Amino acid sequence: MVRQSQTALIAEAPRRDSFHHGDVRAAALSAAMGMVEADGPDALSFRAVAAAIGVNHRALYRHFTDKHELTLALAAQGFDDLAAVIQAGFEADGGQPGPGPLYRAYVDFALERPALYALMYGIPGQDYLTHPALAPSVAKVTRLAGKAFRRADDPPGFSLVLRDRVMRAWGEVHGLCDLWQRGALRARDAGAAKTYILALLAQ
Numbered sequence: 266m267v268r269q270s271q272t273a274l275i276a277e278a279p280r281r282d283s284f285h286h287g288d289v290r291a292a293a294l295s296a297a298m299g300m301v302e303a304d305g306p307d308a309l310s311f312r313a314v315a316a317a318i319g320v321n322h323r324a325l326y327r328h329f330t331d332k333h334e335l336t337l338a339l340a341a342q343g344f345d346d347l348a349a350v351i352q353a354g355f356e357a358d359g360g361q362p363g364p365g366p367l368y369r370a371y372v373d374f375a376l377e378r379p380a381l382y383a384l385m386y387g388i389p390g391q392d393y394l395t396h397p398a399l400a401p402s403v404a405k406v407t408r409l410a411g412k413a414f415r416r417a418d419d420p421p422g423f424s425l426v427l428r429d430r431v432m433r434a435w436g437e438v439h440g441l442c443d444l445w446q447r448g449a450l451r452a453r454d455a456g457a458a459k460t461y462i463l464a465l466l467a468q
Contacts, residue, residue: 290328292318297339298381306384309336336384337398343385344402347374351409367413368438368466375442376455383446386439410435438466 296317300308311332315322329335350373354366375382393403410431411423419427441462444450452458 289318289320289324293325293328293335294338294342297335298342301339301384302378302380305380306336306387309339309384311335334398337388337392337396339381340385340388341399341402343378343381344399344406346378346381347371347385348402348405348409350374351406351413355409355412362409362412362415364413364434365467367410368434368463371438372442372459372462375439376445376459379446382442386443407431434466438462441465 293314297309297314300313300317309332311325311329312322314335315325325335329338347370351367351370354370355362358366388399392399394400407423411427414430414434415427441450445452445455445458445462450458450461452461
């Protein structure tokens with residue numbers, strides 16, 4: 266199936282004189298996500314999103330203070346989706362958390378949704394920890410990683426030793442996926458890249 270260009274989709278969008286208040290935000294996020302996944306994060310703009318859903322771009326300012334806030338909302342959705350994929354991986358593996366299901370889910374997500382993945386990791390670092398629109402979604406993934414890498418002799422809670430184990434694993438899997446995205450990791454296709462990355466992580 267041939268994908269229509271984003272420009273064509275925008276040109277075909279009917280203009281709306283009215284829009285339910287709650288619908289604008291949801292419609293804007295859906296349109297923005299479509300733009301990012303079709304054409305990459307650089308394709309995102311307030312005017313393009315507004316045109317895609319048939320409203321004046323000023324209507325978006327009632328829901329997002331600027332493009333950065335819209336980007337953060339998309340990143341939050343991305344981390345929510347990643348958390349759901351990881352949780353599904355745990356359940357498919359018999360409900361026993363461990364590094365294997367987490368690695369498989371993470372690599373699947375990174376290689377199958379590369380544009381969203383790039384947007385998620387193009388956010389200024391402090392926002393991951395403190396921004397109210399993003400930090401809770403990042404925390405979901407962090408908690409799942411804590412479950413995956415917890416050992417029987419670990420102290421309660423998210424201890425420093427567990428944190429360091431998670432950070433090292435995150436650096437490894439993210440670094441390998443990023444190398445593939447940038448063309449530095451050579452593989453026949455995404456499937457071969459996934460097999461290679463997971464083999465390295467299992468060592």
